[in-house]
Amino acid sequence: MELISDNRSFGGRQRVYRHASQALSCEMTFGLYLPPQAEAGPVPVLWYLAGLTCTHENGMTKAGLQQHAARHGLALVFPDTSPRGEGVADDEAFDLGQGAGFYLNAAQDPWAPHFRMQDYVLDELPRLLAEEGLPLSGKHGIMGHSMGGHGALTLALKNPEAYASVSALAPIVTPTTSDWGRKQFAAYLGEDEAVWAEHDACQLLESRGWTGDILIDQGTEDQFLELLQPEAMADTLARTRTPGVLRMQEGYDHSYFFVASFAGDHVAWHAERLTR
Numbered sequence: 001m002e003l004i005s006d007n008r009s010f011g012g013r014q015r016v017y018r019h020a021s022q023a024l025s026c027e028m029t030f031g032l033y034l035p036p037q038a039e040a041g042p043v044p045v046l047w048y049l050a051g052l053t054c055t056h057e058n059g060m061t062k063a064g065l066q067q068h069a070a071r072h073g074l075a076l077v078f079p080d081t082s083p084r085g086e087g088v089a090d091d092e093a094f095d096l097g098q099g100a101g102f103y104l105n106a107a108q109d110p111w112a113p114h115f116r117m118q119d120y121v122l123d124e125l126p127r128l129l130a131e132e133g134l135p136l137s138g139k140h141g142i143m144g145h146s147m148g149g150h151g152a153l154t155l156a157l158k159n160p161e162a163y164a165s166v167s168a169l170a171p172i173v174t175p176t177t178s179d180w181g182r183k184q185f186a187a188y189l190g191e192d193e194a195v196w197a198e199h200d201a202c203q204l205l206e207s208r209g210w211t212g213d214i215l216i217d218q219g220t221e222d223q224f225l226e227l228l229q230p231e232a233m234a235d236t237l238a239r240t241r242t243p244g245v246l247r248m249q250e251g252y253d254h255s256y257f258f259v260a261s262f263a264g265d266h267v268a269w270h271a272e273r274l275t276r
């Protein structure tokens with residue numbers, strides 16, 4: 001791993017690393033925030049997965065998570081949202097290809113050789129961080145925004161042993177019934193919709209349940225509400241009797257002004273569960 005920047009932030013360090021990814025067969029860049037408490041020993045890790053069109057940089061520079069992570073003693077990891085580079089397949093649309101990995105492993109060409117974001121976030125990046133000898137404990141939580149909220153919810157629901165806490169901001173919760181999902185799943189996974197269910201948070205909650213509780217915030221003025229369908233998650237939470245809080249936040253849109261407004265609540269939620 002090559003350290004490409006290192007800035008002091010709220011008493012800790014905001015770093016950016018570059019590395020060759022085996023899972024994605026390309027070079028990748030990610031952000032890592034180490035809070036001041038990491039100087040004294042290992043700290044829990046909160047993963048932040050970003051949405052469509054984002055790189056590692058959007059959440060790192062616009063969500064304002066560092067001040068809260070410093071207060072609670074959590075490290076933050078900001079992965080990119082897809083494989084990158086000239087040799088990597090892409091599409092003209094902003095919601096397919098580079099910047100739109102959907103945190104799954106693609107099974108179809110031209111995407112299959114590089115688009116393995118599930119393996120990258122779940123296995124490769126945690127292993128690399130551990131091998132680097134960074135002061136990170138084995139306790140991990142995961143959160144995300146929009147496509148990243150979908151990633152956080154689906155990765156946690158499929159891998160409860162990997163994540164002790166999960167939350168999301170304006171997540172895509174039922175991609176199998178949304179234009180933010182159907183088009184991408186058809187491209188990445190193929191036409192068999194039975195396979196898609198493994199990447200749909202509402203269907204996963206129905207089929208597998210969740211061992212803990214879930215926090216979701218959603219703006220009432222979000223310009224993508226029809227694609228995000230928070231009502232499907234409200235219904236699923238209630239029907240599966242899953243402990244959780246889904247807050248409709250009046251007047252907020254889909255932007256990082258919304259994300260930053262509730263970043264503190266989400267970090268506190270994770271800290272309570274990761275430092276128990």
Ligand SMILES: N[C@@H](CCC(=O)N[C@@H](CS)C(=O)NCC(=O)O)C(=O)O
Pocket residue numbers: 050051052053054058062094145146147254255256
């Ligand atoms: N307005 C965007 C739609 C995509 C979008 O809003 N992306 C959200 C996540 S779904 C985002 O975080 N954008 C980057 C940013 O606001 O920094 C476009 O058409 O390119």
